[in-house]
Amino acid sequence: QKEVEQNSGPLSVPEGAIASLNCTYSDRGSQSFFWYRQYSGKSPELIMFIYSNGDKEDGRFTAQLNKASQYVSLLIRDSQPSDSATYLCAVNPSYIPTFGRGTSLIVHP
Amino acid sequence: NAGVTQTPKFRILKIGQSMTLQCTQDMNHNYMYWYRQDPGMGLKLIYYSVGAGITDKGEVPNGYNVSRSTTEDFPLRLELAAPSQTSVYFCAARGASPYEQYFGPGTRLTVT
Numbered sequence: 386q387k388e389v390e391q392n393s394g395p396l397s398v399p400e401g402a403i404a405s406l407n408c409t410y411s412d413r414g415s416q417s418f419f420w421y422r423q424y425s426g427k428s429p430e431l432i433m434f435i436y437s438n439g440d441k442e443d444g445r446f447t448a449q450l451n452k453a454s455q456y457v458s459l460l461i462r463d464s465q466p467s468d469s470a471t472y473l474c475a476v477n478p479s480y481i482p483t484f485g486r487g488t489s490l491i492v493h494p
Numbered sequence: 495n496a497g498v499t500q501t502p503k504f505r506i507l508k509i510g511q512s513m514t515l516q517c518t519q520d521m522n523h524n525y526m527y528w529y530r531q532d533p534g535m536g537l538k539l540i541y542y543s544v545g546a547g548i549t550d551k552g553e554v555p556n557g558y559n560v561s562r563s564t565t566e567d568f569p570l571r572l573e574l575a576a577p578s579q580t581s582v583y584f585c586a587a588r589g590a591s592p593y594e595q596y597f598g599p600g601t602r603l604t605v606t
Binding site: 389391393417419427428429430431434473475480481482483484485486487 | 525527529534535536537538539542544552553584588592593595597598599600
């Protein structure tokens, strides 16, 4: 059974700090990896995806993938209180995604 | 451009009742999904569809049924509602590009 593991948190960081969110997965054949942000009471929204080993940057967000170690991470630089949300990791082989339970991030002023 | 719409937003059912959760997308995407999300948990895939007339089970299909007669609509049917089906239900649509992923606003269902 394919599994995606995330620490449920909460992860608490001060405003302006780097928040680091981690995700591990069990299916070694997984090819694509997604990060979603979900505000309380709202639906998830896609913020990043990555296919290749290494880093992918988009604004304040950086996704990091290490297929050999089967982990993917999301870094949020210069964290803002508006970044406070739950971040869901998903592994998406062939368009059928498996989600982790999400990590709650709290950015305090 | 509405994206993905879901109705109703909230519903309370009694045990044993049935209902249909509606999902409509206006982006002409082939892939559509139904998820449930329990408190503090991630999304669990109930059913998905790769196009009109084609559906398949996800991780937690028991107690649910779907149909996909058109590209736009993907209703989820609950038969004989049980308290274990109390959850938030999200419908999603996906296009060919990984950027094209959209979720509906969700339906909060309580079964008592």
